[in-house]
Amino acid sequence: MRSPRLRLAALWPRSVAGQIALLIVAAMVVTHAVATLAFFTLREPWRPDDHPGVAATRIATVARLLDATAPDARDALLHAAARSLPTLRLAPWPDSAAAGTVSEALKTHSVVRRVRDGFGRPLAMADLAASETPPGIRVGIVTPAGARFSALVPDDERPPIRQGAIVVTFLFLAVALSLVTVWAARALTRPLARLAQAAEAFGTRMNVVALPENGxxxxxxxxxxxxxxxxxxxxxxxxxxxxxxxxxxxxxxxxxxxxxxxxxxxxxxxxxxxxxxxxxxxxxxxxxxxxxxxGQTGGEGSATLIDVASLVQTVSDAFADVGADVRVAATRHVLVRGRPEELQRAVTNLVDNAVKYGGGARLHITQAEHRVVVAVWDDGPGIPEAEREAMLQPFVRGDRARNLDTASGFGLGLSIVAAIAEAHDGRLILENRRPRGLAARLELPLAATAARPAPERMAAE
The missing domain is CATH 1.10.287 (Helix Hairpins)
Structure with missing residues (x-):
């Protein structure tokens, strides 16, 4: 015997089209159900004779007619009105009858207020007796011209429908349905978002991200x-x-x-x-x-905290020892988490390219929000914008001559740098400088721990 939850899960559609259709139908059903509930809660009786507003209007009309009619013709008019409107129980109220009382309930009764509003002038009313069949209050009415009669006022304390209540009801309905729809849509598309995240991670760093197994x-x-x-x-x-x-x-x-x-x-x-x-x-x-x-890095065990300034200075000193024109123009002590050998190889490749094609290199270390930028500047010919993306591919060289002379490389330096940057959740950006030269920017995320606060120092050019 399956549990109710399992039976309900078996009825849930497994396809995207079925779930979207179910979501739309459910929203429509809930909308109609809430609207119907609000209508039946706020509505007045359908029968005109039982409608409090209709009864109040008819009593006010009879009062206006009697008030405008001559005293000797009022009995006949009241008798004719009583035959036409039996539910109001219209009857004469002679002067000799009990005066009745004016209770607080009568003053605040919603239907009585409607009668007075419909009459348009001050109207004296008093309690006479209560009626159980049909439910109501028999009141005595005296018009300004002296016409006296009694009538049965429906005992319905329901106030008239207010437009504000209807607006608030449907506004609440719209907000509630919107929130439920957004929640359902997010739940429906969450497996798609996880799938896109896994595909993006696989395409950049080759990291294994769990794929959605349900949905x-x-x-x-x-x-x-x-x-x-x-x-x-x-x-x-x-x-x-x-x-x-x-x-x-x-x-x-x-x-x-x-x-x-x-x-x-x-x-x-x-x-x-x-x-x-x-x-x-x-x-x-x-x-x-x-x-x-x-170029195929990705190990996590050997990652340590690295001082970027020390690493860059080490690379610069190594090139300077062999006579290359390499200097650190701006430095800043910040920490990144990574593998020192790989990051040193990346900076070395960038400096080697700058020396080979630009005759020298200037290194700049700057800190941006949540990342550090190691920029290597040279005064070489730069790289055309249309070829920058291709230059990051393996075995693609910037020199047009394909012969392996002594000045040519093998087209793997920048691809290795790009692979190392991606393995450290960073990126490599190539930009041409003005009027000439190339700026290679190696961007790396800052370590979780705070970087050592040290003022930025400028080396002498």
Whole structure:
């Protein structure tokens, strides 16, 4: 025997279309139910004879007619009105009858107030007796002209419908339905948001984010397909990485043998050219291995707090020791969380490109909201805007000549920097400077702990 909750879950539609349709129908049903409840709660009786407003208007009309009629014709008019309006129990109220009392209940009675408002002038009224069938209060009425009669006022204390109450009721209905609809829509689209988050995380940092396992059928189907695609892409990337690492590693041995053989060449020019080609081949192998090692980072265990100023200064000193024009123009002591070797490799690649293509580098460290920016400036030719995105891809070089001369690289430096930045939840931005030059901005998130407060110092240019 299934529980009521399980039976209710079995009736819940599994598709997005079914859930949206159910949401719309439920909103319409609730709207009509609340509107109907408000109508029956605020409405007055449907029968005209039982309608308090109608009874009050008729009594006021009879009072006006009797007040305007000559005294000798009032009895006949009242008799005719009594026949036409039996529910009002109209009858003469002679002067000799008991005077009656004017109670507080009569003064505040809603129907009595309507009679007085309908008459338009002061109207004397007094309690005579109560009636149980039909329910009401028999009152004696004296008009300003002296016409006297009694009538049965419906004992209905319900006040007239106020437009404000109707407006407030439907305003509350609209707000409540809006809140419920927004909540239901968010609950319906939450699996889609989780699916988009997982896809975005996989596309940037290759992090494994849990895919939604429940929700509409379409979302579950897309999540399962994305999970299978993610596994295939990971296998493809792993196979490519392993193949590149194996080829690069195995090429080291034949390159070493060729270098040893080249040393015995008698022709100096041939020996020099051969050794140069072997050096470039060895550089390509080392760069490819670095790309495999640094470009596919993602380990979390080795992340530590790093002082960006110290790291940048270390890189700058290393280049300055070999005679390169590299200086730190602006620095700031801030902390980031990451892997020191990878971040040092990223800054080194940027400075190496600046020295290679711009003749020198100026490093600037600035702190923005929740992030630190390491900018490397050079005075080189820059990169055309149409080619900046491609320059972040592996084996894409900025120089037009494809021959491997001594000044060319292998197109992996910027791709390694971009991969390291993404692995640290940061990004690499390339911008041209004016009038010439390139600014490479490595943006990294600040560590959760507070950075060491140190004033920004400017190094002498």
């Amino acid at each position: 509409p059928q379409e979302v579950v189907a897309v999540a399962q397909a994305l999970d299978r695609m993610r596994a295939r892409v990971r296998r493809l990337v792993d196979d490519r990485t392993q193949m590149l690492a194996a080829i690069s590693h195995d090429l080291r041995t034949p390159i070493t043998r060729l270098r040893l053989r080249a040393e015995f060449l008698e022709d100096d020019h041939t020996r020099t050219m051969t050794l140069r080609d072997l050096d470039q081949m060895n550089g390509l192998v080392e760069t490819a291995l670095s790309f495999v090692r640094d």
